Amino acid sequence: MAGNNGKGPSGLRVIGKPFRKVDATAKCTGETKYADDIVFPRMLHAKLFRSSVPHARILSLDTSQAENYPGVKAVLTGKDLPKAYGAMPVSEDEHALAIEKVRMVGEPVAAVAAVDEDVATEALDLIKVEYELLPTITSIQSALEHPEPRVHDHGEFGNIHRRQVYEFGDVEAGFAEADFIREDLTFYEGSTHLALEQHASVAHFSHDGKLTLYTSTQDLHYLHKALVKVLGLPASHIHVIATPNGGGFGGKCDPFQHEMAVSKLAMITGRPVKICLTREEVFYCHRGRHPALMSTKTGFKKDGSITAMHHRTILDGGAYGGLGVASAFYTGTFQTTTYKMPRFKCEAVRVFTNKAPCGPKRGNGTPQPRFAQEVQMDKIAVQLGLDPAKMRKRHLVPPDSTLANWIRVGSMGLGKCIDKVVEGSRWSERFRKLPYGKGIGLACSGYMTGAQTPIYWNNMPHSGVQLKLDRGGGVTVYCGSAEIGQGSDSILAYIVAEVLGIDPFDIRVVTADTDLTPVDLGSYSSRVTLMTGNAAIQAAERAKDLLRQAVAEKLEVPADRLVFDDRRVFDTENPEKSQTFIEAVWLAETKFGTLGTVGSYKPPAGKGKFKGSGIGPSPAFSYTAAVAEVEVNPETGVVVVPRIWVAHDVGQCINPVLVMGQVEGSIYMGLGEALMEEMSYRGNRNVVHKFPSFLEYKSPTTMEMCDIVTYLIEDRDSNGPFGAKEAGQGPQLPVAPAIANAIFDAVGVRIDEVPITPDKVLKAIRDKAKGLEGRYGPTKFTYPSEMPAPIFVPTPFEGGDGKPVERQPVLAHA
Amino acid sequence: MKAVKATKEARPEKAHIRFRVNGEPVEVAFSPHKTLLEVLREDLGLTGTKHGCELGECGCCAVLVDSRPVLSCLVLGAAMEGHEIATVEGMADGTKLHPLQAAFADLGAAQCGYCTPGMLLTAKALLERVSRPSRDQIKAALSGNICRCTGYIKIYEAVELAAAWMAGEQAEAPKESVYGRQ
Numbered sequence: 001m002a003g004n005n006g007k008g009p010s011g012l013r014v015i016g017k018p019f020r021k022v023d024a025t026a027k028c029t030g031e032t033k034y035a036d037d038i039v040f041p042r043m044l045h046a047k048l049f050r051s052s053v054p055h056a057r058i059l060s061l062d063t064s065q066a067e068n069y070p071g072v073k074a075v076l077t078g079k080d081l082p083k084a085y086g087a088m089p090v091s092e093d094e095h096a097l098a099i100e101k102v103r104m105v106g107e108p109v110a111a112v113a114a115v116d117e118d119v120a121t122e123a124l125d126l127i128k129v130e131y132e133l134l135p136t137i138t139s140i141q142s143a144l145e146h147p148e149p150r151v152h153d154h155g156e157f158g159n160i161h162r163r164q165v166y167e168f169g170d171v172e173a174g175f176a177e178a179d180f181i182r183e184d185l186t187f188y189e190g191s192t193h194l195a196l197e198q199h200a201s202v203a204h205f206s207h208d209g210k211l212t213l214y215t216s217t218q219d220l221h222y223l224h225k226a227l228v229k230v231l232g233l234p235a236s237h238i239h240v241i242a243t244p245n246g247g248g249f250g251g252k253c254d255p256f257q258h259e260m261a262v263s264k265l266a267m268i269t270g271r272p273v274k275i276c277l278t279r280e281e282v283f284y285c286h287r288g289r290h291p292a293l294m295s296t297k298t299g300f301k302k303d304g305s306i307t308a309m310h311h312r313t314i315l316d317g318g319a320y321g322g323l324g325v326a327s328a329f330y331t332g333t334f335q336t337t338t339y340k341m342p343r344f345k346c347e348a349v350r351v352f353t354n355k356a357p358c359g360p361k362r363g364n365g366t367p368q369p370r371f372a373q374e375v376q377m378d379k380i381a382v383q384l385g386l387d388p389a390k391m392r393k394r395h396l397v398p399p400d401s402t403l404a405n406w407i408r409v410g411s412m413g414l415g416k417c418i419d420k421v422v423e424g425s426r427w428s429e430r431f432r433k434l435p436y437g438k439g440i441g442l443a444c445s446g447y448m449t450g451a452q453t454p455i456y457w458n459n460m461p462h463s464g465v466q467l468k469l470d471r472g473g474g475v476t477v478y479c480g481s482a483e484i485g486q487g488s489d490s491i492l493a494y495i496v497a498e499v500l501g502i503d504p505f506d507i508r509v510v511t512a513d514t515d516l517t518p519v520d521l522g523s524y525s526s527r528v529t530l531m532t533g534n535a536a537i538q539a540a541e542r543a544k545d546l547l548r549q550a551v552a553e554k555l556e557v558p559a560d561r562l563v564f565d566d567r568r569v570f571d572t573e574n575p576e577k578s579q580t581f582i583e584a585v586w587l588a589e590t591k592f593g594t595l596g597t598v599g600s601y602k603p604p605a606g607k608g609k610f611k612g613s614g615i616g617p618s619p620a621f622s623y624t625a626a627v628a629e630v631e632v633n634p635e636t637g638v639v640v641v642p643r644i645w646v647a648h649d650v651g652q653c654i655n656p657v658l659v660m661g662q663v664e665g666s667i668y669m670g671l672g673e674a675l676m677e678e679m680s681y682r683g684n685r686n687v688v689h690k691f692p693s694f695l696e697y698k699s700p701t702t703m704e705m706c707d708i709v710t711y712l713i714e715d716r717d718s719n720g721p722f723g724a725k726e727a728g729q730g731p732q733l734p735v736a737p738a739i740a741n742a743i744f745d746a747v748g749v750r751i752d753e754v755p756i757t758p759d760k761v762l763k764a765i766r767d768k769a770k771g772l773e774g775r776y777g778p779t780k781f782t783y784p785s786e787m788p789a790p791i792f793v794p795t796p797f798e799g800g801d802g803k804p805v806e807r808q809p810v811l812a813h814a
Numbered sequence: 815m816k817a818v819k820a821t822k823e824a825r826p827e828k829a830h831i832r833f834r835v836n837g838e839p840v841e842v843a844f845s846p847h848k849t850l851l852e853v854l855r856e857d858l859g860l861t862g863t864k865h866g867c868e869l870g871e872c873g874c875c876a877v878l879v880d881s882r883p884v885l886s887c888l889v890l891g892a893a894m895e896g897h898e899i900a901t902v903e904g905m906a907d908g909t910k911l912h913p914l915q916a917a918f919a920d921l922g923a924a925q926c927g928y929c930t931p932g933m934l935l936t937a938k939a940l941l942e943r944v945s946r947p948s949r950d951q952i953k954a955a956l957s958g959n960i961c962r963c964t965g966y967i968k969i970y971e972a973v974e975l976a977a978a979w980m981a982g983e984q985a986e987a988p989k990e991s992v993y994g995r996q
Contacts, residue, residue, distance in 0.1 A: 018920075020919050021924075024922070027926075027927030027930055028902075028911065028916075028918045028919050028924050028930055029862070029902065029905070029906055030863070030901065030903045036865075118845075193962070194962055195962055196864070196866040196874055196929050196960065197866065197926070198865070245926060246864070246926050246927070246928030247928055247963060279866065279868070279869070424995065485927065485963050487922070653993075656992055656994070657991075660968070660992065661963070664964060664968065665962075668962075693869060694872045694960065695869065695871040699960065702953040702954075702957045702959075702970075703957050705967075708965065708967055710994045710995065711995055712993065712994040
């Protein structure tokens with residue numbers, strides 16, 4: 001195990017303790033500088049002129065009046081930044097400012113820099129644009145029915161962006177072995193991150209030709225690469241600093257138009273330029289949850305064991321690719337991680353529509369299929385007359401196993417999680433026994449701790465850490481990770497302090513700066529604690545080696561007898577024989593010269609050897625079980641969730657209070673998606689967002705938020721730093737299905753669609769009273785007429801080697 | 815173009831007001847359409863006050879005006895003549911954190927930290943009114959402050975912990991809040 005993990009948690013001084021975050025005090029005193037808090041002398045302000053139409057060719061664009069408006073210093077249009085970019089190399093279909101065509105309401109068309117925000121805003125009114133309107137693609141259905149006009153030319157065909165089909169083992173053979181087969185349709189509505197901080201950036205172009213960009217981004221390294229491409233400057237002349245993000249949740253992962261535009265404006269004007277988006281503009285940036293229509297066909301035996309699953313998803317991608325190809329992949333990867341599933345087939349189709357682009361929101365592509373799967377598990381339990389908790393627990397994936405889709409699972413604490421929430425919620429006394437209108441429901445999930453594959457192909461580390469030891473006994477940690485509120489800066493301090501036997505407060509953390517810090521790929525896919533943590537352990541162990549050698553020489557004891565603790569280095573056999581940490585640094589610097597060490601981390605290679613096998617595998621999987629309690633008013637359909645019990649297997653808490661915060665925050669975000677949050681567009685061809693505002697995009701306030709009873713399960717994983725796994729995304733996954741299952745327990749209706757709003761519940765209750773099915777959800781699964789043949793990979797259970805095979809035509813299934 | 819230039823030149827004269835900010839007298843001149851939020855952030859450099867919507871919807875920009883929580887994005891700076899404003903920068907007593915600040919920091923109630931200043935000041939006003947508020951009173955007081963990170967739980971617990979400290983108790987956060995339920 002990495003770190004001194006082999007020793008287990010005992011003897012750890014810092015890891016597992018609730019130390020204050022390194023940035024907590026600054027955040028509570030107003031000292032933390034977010035991007036919009038940065039001010040420079042002579043700074044200009046930028047505004048973007050955005051499309052008012054959803055789909056159109058730009059016939060003419062006249063910015064001359066704006067250019068001549070007093071106080072305006074520069075105006076940009078698409079031709080000034082003609083290079084396309086995008087978060088993933090497979091779909092670089094974005095431009096900083098629209099070229100020839102606009103594809104959504106809110107798409108930036110021109111940018112203005114002026115002496116102040118008011119002047120820039122006034123100048124926008126002077127920009128004249130003439131559009132030739134094109135028919136709009138408004139939904140999944142409309143994208144499938146209308147191949148023309150194409151939103152993009154680069155998709156597979158029509159308005160189909162991507163199709164992916166994988167089959168692991170022969171699912172038809174699996175269905176043949178089943179006692180029962182059921183196919184359920186579900187729909188999961190899109191939602192947005194709604195981070196409190198509106199995206200902001202400040203660019204400065206020095207007179208020697210170097211650009212500095214301060215910006216609220218989660219992924220500064222990928223942004224840096226995109227800036228190189230779009231601005232045409234060498235990477236070494238672009239300096240990106242990710243300011244502390246006022247909330248990310250995946251919404252600040254993509255490189256954004258405003259970041260390109262503000263950089264170019266600084267290059268043209270030679271003055272610092274700031275842009276801060278309005279809340280409405282943040283809704284247009286979006287990159288949130290993909291609306292997903294799903295069909296889940298599962299074969300199972302009388303004991304609830306699964307013989308095969310065939311899951312199909314159609315995702316409404318919105319107007320651009322972004323990270324959507326990854327989201328699409330993730331709709332068909334983690335179904336296998338919880339319950340034994342000998343055969344698995346997954347299909348995903350992502351379509352383009354004239355709406356704000358979807359992308360990675362907390363759980364990226366996995367809350368949708370997990371909702372489908374866990375609601376279906378509840379239906380299977382009902383069909384078989386089994387207790388849904390016991391049924392799930394009986395068929396858990398064993399630890400240290402390779403799954404049908406070649407994902408490797410290490411530690412697996414889901415059984416303990418189920419036990420905790422069952423006990424805490426008094427499940428056996430209450431399930432199916434509460435009065436009409438009250439109910440409880442259970443759901444589980446598994447989630448990755450970092451992706452095995454970087455977004456662009458390379459064999460370099462995913463995370464790097466440098467340490468500088470100074471003569472005053474302080475240690476500075478340099479790492480490219482971006483602090484988005486999750487505590488990534490603090491994790492570095494805790495881990496280095498643990499290894500070197502000093503206090504976290506002795507450590508200075510410098511992060512998220514492309515000039516100063518080694519690359520870390522960014523704050524996404526729950527990768528940061530595991531990857532920066534392992535890199536930090538390596539750097540700290542190397543520093544410790546240098547100190548140990550120098551102290552051993554001085555004290556004349558064998559180096560392996562020296563222990564680092566309490567800011568001292570001492571001989572375990574004779575603790576009186578010691579040096580202070582500062583003395584140790586002096587000795588080592590005398591012996592070796594200036595002290596500095598590095599550490600890096602790259603995830604282990606996956607076992608799959610087929611195209612696309614890099615998406616899904618992760619160094620470690622976290623597990624969660626949740627029980628939701630609901631009160632349903634059968635007269636109004638209003639659902640209240642008084643309490644959720646959640647148990648999360650985090651491997652090892654690096655800091656329990658931060659893990660608690662991640663779990664509670666995930667439950668909160670899941671509650672919002674389950675009950676109220678939706679990206680909702682007007683039903684006509686204009687495709688205008690219905691309510692791009694905080695007030696009308698409903699999210700839980702203190703009045704809607706439920707109580708949470710949290711259990712932290714520590715099933716250490718050998719790949720995690722000190723055994724740690726993720727906590728920031730996984731706990732969200734079971735929330736929506738647990739609530740849907742609880743509603744069935746309360747009033748006997750199935751809501752197979754998220755968000756579960758009162759109108760849907762009421763309709764299902766009334767239908768049931770009329771003797772109808774008592775279900776609200778999609779009834780038709782539409783699909784492209786043509787799907788490619790699956791990439792067929794035999795499973796490990798049937799002797800596969802991870803490579804795809806050509807199927808005999810007789811075995812091929814449509 | 816002429817009409818446009820006229821608009822620019824027709825900008826009204828600056829408002830010039832005197833008020834008190836964090837206990838100190840302040841004199842400031844600014845465009846009269848500016849909100850208190852803009853005056854604090856842009857003219858006084860007090861960027862601790864945040865903005866998340868500029869429409870009175872999120873609660874980020876809450877400050878205290880004469881000890882009462884007010885959304886600074888909904889108030890004109892020019893209307894503040896003679897008033898006493900408290901922002902997050904003035905909460906600590908020298909280098910000693912206000913108990914609310916210390917409790918928020920200890921319990922991880924500030925994750926991204928962006929809603930924190932508004933939460934702290936709204937909670938401060940609550941504790942000045944109700945020294946030991948119930949959980950429901952805390953929820954009601956903070957119902958206009960949206961937080962997207964914490965699920966509010968750590969915020970409630972931090973307000974309760976600070977209230978205990980302010981009542982002179984040697985309180986600690988419940989073990990369950992820090993380590994989860996056993």
